[in-house]
Amino acid sequence: MPPADSIPTTSAADFGDFDLSLAQRLLDDALTGADDGEIFIEKRETESLVYDDRRLKSAGYGADQGFGFRVVAGETIGFANSAELSVDAVRRAAEAAVLAKQGKAVDVTLKHDNPVRSNQRYYQAHDPLSEMDFADKIALLQAIDAYARDRDPNVVQVSASLAAEKRAITILRGNGEVYHDYRPLVRLSIGVSLEKNGHRESASSGGGGRISLFDITSPDKWQAQVDEAIRQALVNLDAVPAPAGEMDIVLGPGWPGVLLHEAVGHGLEGDFNRKGTSAFSGKMGTQVAARGVTIVDDGTIPDARGSLNIDDEGTATSCTTLIEDGILVGYMHDRLSARQMDARATGNGRRQSYAHQPLPRMTNTFMRGGKDRLDDMIANTKKGLYAVNFGGGQVDITNGKFVFQCTEAYLIEDGRIGAPVKGATLIGDGPGAMRQVDMVGDDFKFDPGVGTCGKAGQSLPVGIGQPSLRIRGLTVGGTGA
Template sequence: MTLHAAPPDLLAAADVSRDEALDVIRTALHGADDGELFLERTESESLLFDDGRLKSAAYDSGEGFGLRVVSGETAGYAHANEISLQALRRAADGAGLAKQGRSGVQAEAPRATNQKLYDEVDPLAAPSFSDKIALLQEIDAYARGKDPRVVQVSAAIAGERRQVEILRADGRHVRDARPLVRLNVSVTVERDGRRESAGAGAGGRAGFETWIAPDRWRAQVDEALRQATTNLDAVDCPAGEMDVVLGPGWPGVLLHEAIGHGFEGDFHRKGSSAFTGMMGKRVAAPGVTVVDDGSIAGRRGSLNVDDEGTPTSRTVLIEDGIMVGLMHDRLSARQLDQRATGNGRRQSYAHLPMPRMTNTFMEGGDASLADMIASTRRGLYAVNFGGGQVDIVSGKFVFQCTEAYLIEDGRITAPVKGATLIGDGATALQGVEMIGDDFAFDPGIGVCGKAGQGVPVGIGQPSLKIRGLTVGGTAV
């Protein structure tokens, strides 16, 4: 682990005193309901080794700020890619125009916290650039040496260190240094003229040392190779309504997309969620408990504080099938008379915060995967997913399976290709029949998009058996 001294205060580094910044913020927020100054500096590095050579290497750095003024339901926002007193004053003039819509309800400041979910490690500092290239070469050679059918290998590593600071008119100054790393491997295999590709990856909020240890990267290569070679034997997937068994871990992406966004506070404030008006009512089968928790140490979606300065926390959304909670930023919490849950997130200083998921997962049960398979006469065992589409208002979803198998008379049989799952989140939750005892998080590769903003997230679930989902297929 490579730690380094905490970087200087972003205001001080820009030769702006805290008193000068506070004077600007207090002037901008005078007469407003809420708001803050969000400062950010980011450094990132990525390397891609493809088809036996280093294909790209990139380093980026940048800094800037965003000043938000909230009055009622109106938010004025101004940002700049330089931190200076002149830029702050210009931003205050622009964002302050929102004050004409003031509600008169002054927002409480975020509560304080001492939680520390990750170290102030610098992923760009170690290993060295040459060692990273050597690692990628070693990954390439290992994958090609594992199986003679491998015809192409891609390996990539990416690291980021993001320093954020939040300054409020009451003088509270919150700082968070956020590391993030990721390793990805993709392999293509060929047999008798047929090619199949698959990928695997892992990452989290730590230094590279955690994720590039030989046992870790070899596990990713082995997993990508396993999926690719399995798909060489895949047959066309039949279509129709059938029971579906989902594997643990990454298949939680279906949960994330199909229902997760529907529990974000802004959609309820606007009345546009499929779950609007369902608080306290049954929205899922008994036994289904769904949680969003940004306070799990080291996880990709975790944060010490969100991008408004609120400490992250464990928020139960569904408990034993009953809807009990929502994810809130400060704006949706105030407008719905709730407490901010630490889910106010933004892609960068150039974006307004909004309610977003952190690590969203379904808790485990007591059923075994073997019993789920054995109890299924005709169905689909879906182990890995690719892309999908979801409509937040209706909850309808379509997901592509990248690894799936037929279940016939209680046994897993042939792998299939071209399988998609079609349905809606509420119906799928009601159709959960068995909840596995094998809960797992995803390996740490998720990115969630909403309103043009992407943020790192975590997902998880145990194996699940869901009755009567529509499966789209390619079999004639």
């Protein structure tokens, strides 16, 4: 057993009569002759409230617990999970998972390297479900609705939601290694619709992270979010159709990093590169972006939405440099991809729940700031688009090709910001876009803590960020002349 002061632990969860010692012995037996594996035990509670059209539309509470038992032999994985926390269930799961040692992959649901250890804590043990009374939460959503309608006479609909969860995690590994983590998460989302002269536009804003509910529900915080949503909707009410064609793009700081996350970040996850299916496969040590472009994934940012004390395999999270000054220097790894690529696990082994297997996943992924000023980017652009906010997008990991919809954008004409436009989409490929960056701003900013990332059917909270930057010669899709 590792010394107690070397094990990252917040507190052991109360799993009732579940015998961790016996489960550990069953795991050790199952791992004999295998390369890796663990028992991931989880207890989770969630709460969500949605206030829409001047009434409480829904209020939900959920509680779940269970475990996932994994045995890895070479590239073969045996995985079984159960919502029943009992030694009998663990024994049945072990019988299924050990088939991996016979070369039989299995994934069922039932009724070698030592990870780096750290005692660092990147968030406090808040209980966001019980910090506020239920009646106070409803009153908060009512206040948001009333404030939004009072702010602008064109507001015709308001939607506000509050979500909170807490997770208690215990991970058993071979040789008696035991890891614990407690993970709070909160999010406030606000949407508004404004109508003027028979034309309606909607916009949204919000905030969150691994913080207390009080950190996002103080009046100054939620009022600022309401004001931002109304501002965006008003801009789009006056927007003209976006022109189409090739032009220079200036991206604003913060949330526009979602383009970076999708078009570049996923391609730097270890499993895609181990399989050779990423646009960045086989390019380690080569220039894949313009000089001045440095991209990192950092799971250690205090209170950030994507941060973790340890990942879902028990490895301490870290700050992993992926692209440094344009050169590809690293990938994000879980234990499996690290072992198969002769690399170090970076603390990016993440799973949606006990019922899912871990995969290499982003935590907080962002581009570091540079020395250029946003005003200079605009002034030095003769014809282009200033993209401030983004909606959804599509990306092909194999070649990095993307299509992203701008939800707030402006024309740039002769070095000045012009009319707002609607219907603009950015079309390109991630590696190509990164090579076309010629100015990197000094105004780095994170998103407000609302990002969610999907991969292989699993959704996880993530952080996104970047400074403003200029990309030369992207294709813009639009409906205007």
